Amino acid sequence: MVDAFVIVWALAGAYSIRFGLDSSFTVSGQDSSYVWLSIILAITWWLMLEAWNTRQSRILGSGPDEYKRVAAASLWLFGFVAIFSYVFRLDTARGYVGIALPAGLSGLLLGRWLLRQHLSVHRQKGRRMSRLMLLGGPSGIVHLAENLVREKHAGYMPVAAYTPGDPSSSNELAGSGLPLLGHTPQTQTILDAIDRCDADAVAITAGVHLSPRTLRQLGWELADRNVGLILAPALTDVAGPRIHTQQVAGLPLIHVTTPTLEAGQRVAKRLFDVAASAGLIVLFSPLLMILALMVKLDSPGPVLFRQERVGFEGAHFRMLKFRSMVVDAEARLTELAHRNEGSGLLFKVRNDPRITRVGGVLRKYSMDELPQLFNVFLGSMSLVGPRPPLPKEVEAYEQDVRRRLLVKPGVTGLWQVSGRSNLSWQDSVRLDLYYVENWSLAGDLIILLRTARAVLGGHGAY
Structure with missing residues (x-):
């Protein structure tokens, strides 16, 4: 809704500034073609924001990825308009485009920022968060839980722990404060634990003792249940620009570049x-x-x-x-x-x-x-x-x-x-x-x- 409001505001404002409106609010001739152009642009712009996955729950409220996708979708749209105008030799008003793009992009980014502040307030109070079951070794779970609790704005709330292959008689994982729901390295028992804690997603962290086949079966089952699967490697404090994923023989290999200033x-x-x-x-x-x-x-x-x-x-x-x-x-x-x-x-x-x-x-x-x-x-x-x-x-x-x-x-x-x-x-x-x-x-x-x-x-x- 915010995206739609901003897009309509930007395009209507660009039209009014560039062509003006008479007292009867009627348009004719060339101006009417820009009315249709504005309508088409508004619908396409809104759909491209959806196509670029700018509204996915996993990127809302944290990190720069949301802003990057909003900017990319907007720039691709107007880049296409420029190419289309050049190929078909259409004399698109530069003033109209020159106002609509910066106004719309700025408004979209500001709208996302305001929504992010609103969402952060709720998340600091423990609301509007994804419930997460942590799966892995004890030390890996404790480390991940501490970081997620500290960074509440990311939107993940650890609710339970599961340590396959690491038996413990305790009902709580020491150092994390999370209930320990089991340790049997079998897909069905893990799924039962997910149902018991009502988790929205499962985070697999360091020290997990599960075979590749079990992990693959678990991924299929989670997809059928619409439960998210998150892999949290033992790498800490490494940002996205240094991480590159490469598929080799069906394996997603993560490459981490050396941190240097060239x-x-x-x-x-x-x-x-x-x-x-x-x-x-x-x-x-x-x-x-x-x-x-x-x-x-x-x-x-x-x-x-x-x-x-x-x-x-x-x-x-x-x-x-x-x-x-x-x-x-x-x-x-x-x-x-x-x-x-x-x-x-x-x-x-x-x-x-x-x-x-x-x-x-x-x-x-x-x-x-x-x-x-x-x-x-x-x-x-x-x-x-x-x-x-x-x-x-x-x-x-x-x-x-x-x-x-x-x-x-x-x-x-x-x-x-x-x-x-x-x-x-x-x-x-x-x-x-x-x-x-x-x-x-x-x-x-x-x-x-x-x-x-x-x-x-x-x-x-x-």
Whole structure:
């Protein structure tokens, strides 16, 4: 219904702007042909959104795939209109198409986003979710259950566990809180367990002890019952662009590419950083001068705080920030050690007495980090990347955590838009490693848009 409303609104608006309407709302001549064109386009556009599976329940409410399909269906439609007009030498009004396409596509994406927010609110309360039975080894089930519970917006609610080939006398799988419905590796007993928990789908995860023949039979039975089948391999924090499926002798082999920034990608990211940081410096220059004056008048000491951080491949650099604490803040760190609320290697204190009056406001809205735009412009940082760590943090890194240093640290990143100071050390590391493993320029743009909302909300910063 939302799609239909937006399409009609876009095409009717394009027609009105391009051709106008008289007081009697009548059309004639060439204008009438565009009325029929609008009707045909509206029906075709709506049907193409269905043909591109933009309304499938498995993609609604989570991930970028829904938006990609909406954009692809719209662009294919108008691409076909352009080709059809060229082949048959039809003089289609460019103004009409030039208004209808961007207005309609923008409206469709906005409509999907609004529906997604509405759906997310319901899912956070445990409503409008697919009931999922987890099938596999105990450790694989616990890991998958923890991730699905944490990411409720994805729309999957684990309701039961089944561990074929792993007998247990307990009625509950330890560590997951899920009822354990059985362990016999037979198709019929698994189907009986699905009926008992009323699952909408079955997720097969790592450690499952079922033969290929049993899995195939289970898939057939689930299809007959209209129950979904999901394969959840032991790969974690790997995004779609790195995963490629290839059919070999009837086997769906999953290829995972190596996470590297090729030369072209590095150049594109650097060009974007330079252009964006230069534009933001010019745009925010009046604000930068006002903030510098406020910091200077609020408390004695320098305007800028320079701190040594570790950047790309372990190189040290001086990170710039507006000073938000008293001058002797570092010297007073030891006396506040007992109040540390951070986990792991992070030091965080709510209501830190070292923060100045102006500094508290700057930190809440991340305005103290605006001077880092100069770090970005000069090349020691990127607009988006992992959190820039202190040298003492890097010295205590475990080997896998050092992968954070494979890209430049960022002014913002997944840690900034996912909780900021409220994040635990483990979650901060997980998000940074996810970014390193799955970097993309489109992902950077999405993070920048989400950063604006996180900063304006002022949540998780202290």
